[in-house]
Amino acid sequence: MSTPALLDPSDKQAASNQWAVETHGLTKRFGQNVAVNDVELLVPRGCAFGYLGPNGAGKTTLIRVLLGLTHADAGTMSLLGYPVPKRRGAALARVGAIVDEPRFHGHLTGRQNLRILAAAREHAARDRVGPSLERVGLAHRADDKVSKYSMGMRQRLGVAACLLGDPQLLILDEPMNGLDPAGMYEMRDMILSLVAEGRTVVLSSHLLDEVERTCDAVAIVDRGHIIRQGPISELLAGASLGLQVECSEPSRARGLLESTNVGAHIETGDQGLGITLPAGTERDVIAEINRVLVEGGIAVYRLQQVQASLESWFLQVTSRLGASE
């Protein structure tokens, strides 16, 4: 990644800003519907950042507001330290983005489409068309018309378009959409390599599993409002503890545990129990569960702690929110 020449003091100030994306009180309404609701978002530089939420949560709308595709109704925002929209040109010169499904002129080849986009950027972008296509693995199909491309190829062409500006920040909206497992693997690999080069990648998705594998930090959005954000490890530290117990007589085992004060949520299955303990539960509680079962005459074949996943944590957080409403 090349470092642009810094001539303006404001450029130096922007470069020293630690946040790749920064928003305060950002709001966007469509009539009565508040799609982005007072969003305070801080995306640190040089990481893969996931922007998670269910369909209709406002993820794409926030991205569109950040990129100037639609205007904000309230709040402030900056990209790479440049206030937007005041210094939108300087900000977007080093930003690449995919919003929704990437679409191109079908009657033109992949290479020709990129030339059109490169022509709208700085002169050096024209020399990056070939390398961008190679980077995304489309060099061998670059001179085929886009109308002949598959969905995955169009996604990759979209990423190639992002790379034309040698971006410090990439914003990818649902980049895994329409990709097969191999395509998802390649996309994930590409994102990690971009982060390894020192770039920041903001990834918006509803595929929690993919985000967990790819990102270092996330923000969870629901109904336009960010409900949690931070490094994944810190967020999951507050997650409930799960236990899988394979045992005989699951129903009686459940009854034994419910009569104790371990404070667990218990579900029975054919082969055993699924136990959810509150966040911060001490290891001694696990030992106590085992003791209660064994002393109760239950044969315990397997007792396994289940790693908290982003998905399970997300469901917990959003279900708690739903319950509080």
Next chain:
Amino acid sequence: MIATRFMELRKRRGLMIALVLVNIGIPTIFLTVRLIAHAVAPKSYGPAGGYDIFTNLVAGVMYVFGFIVAATLGCTAGSVDLTEGMFRHLVVTGRSRLALYLARIPAGLGIVVPLVAIGFTVVCTVCVAAAPTKLYYEGAVVPAGLSRTGFLAWAGENPTYVLCDLPGPVPGNLACPNGSSGGGPIIRGGPSSGGSGQPSAAVLKAAAIENAARDYPGYAATFRSPSVPLMIDSGLWLELEAIIGFIVGLGLASLMGQRTVPVVLMIVLELILTPIFSTAVIPHVINLQRGVVGLAMAHLEPGGLPLAFGGNSRGSGVSQLVPESTAVAVCVVLAWLVGWTVLGAWRMMTRDA
């Protein structure tokens, strides 16, 4: 950016075929058929070129259809980025939306203007090279390019021909070679020509000169082939019409965010609204009528062409166009060019991408 925009438009094969077909193909095919027909059967089919063919092609086919295809290209240029999903990619580059809009103008004109020029060159070439060798005026063969004095002198030298074959009153009892005995008012005076009752030579000469003087304006507007000044003026007029079609189409499609409806509206403007508003004076809205760009262009039409949408033959017909001065016509054209550019650019700058 202009070069890539040009490339993007040029690669639209169907659209380019339509542009080439209308601007170049139709006149070329028409003139080729005439050339072949005249070569095969010259007595049945007149020369392929000439003044009349030139004026009819320019003021008819090329004027109207050139506008429509230019407008179609403009509508395409103004909307396809949005409809094909490239618009947001372009906005995300950070490039000014105004610059993105303005780049389309030279790109599109770089296609339309040469095509109109090529088609027009074909028409000029054939109309000059294959022009009739004789000048026909009111069905009679007359020498071409005579001044008023020369025409009257020729009439004096050929009085019987002039009186019998050209329009105008004829002395009574004049025996015409084609069997006609005249039929106009009897011209009295002068010594009789003798016992046959035919008018004297002096009477015939005077009558012929008088008719020629009356016929001269019509003759002066008749040409074997288009003159160079007329060709230059007509070419520039056609180019201006195409430019207007493109710019207005670009602005309208950008404003509406689509292609099909603007194309239909442009066709309606050219084929329906302009002829109606140009010739029928509607009380209380005449100033609005004067604002129609088609009327303005009709008033800027080169003098040698048939009057667009009104009037009849060249020179001798009375214009039925809604009156408008040249200065106003120029202002109207400029207002349309600037106004639609501003509207289209404004919409592109404010639209959600």
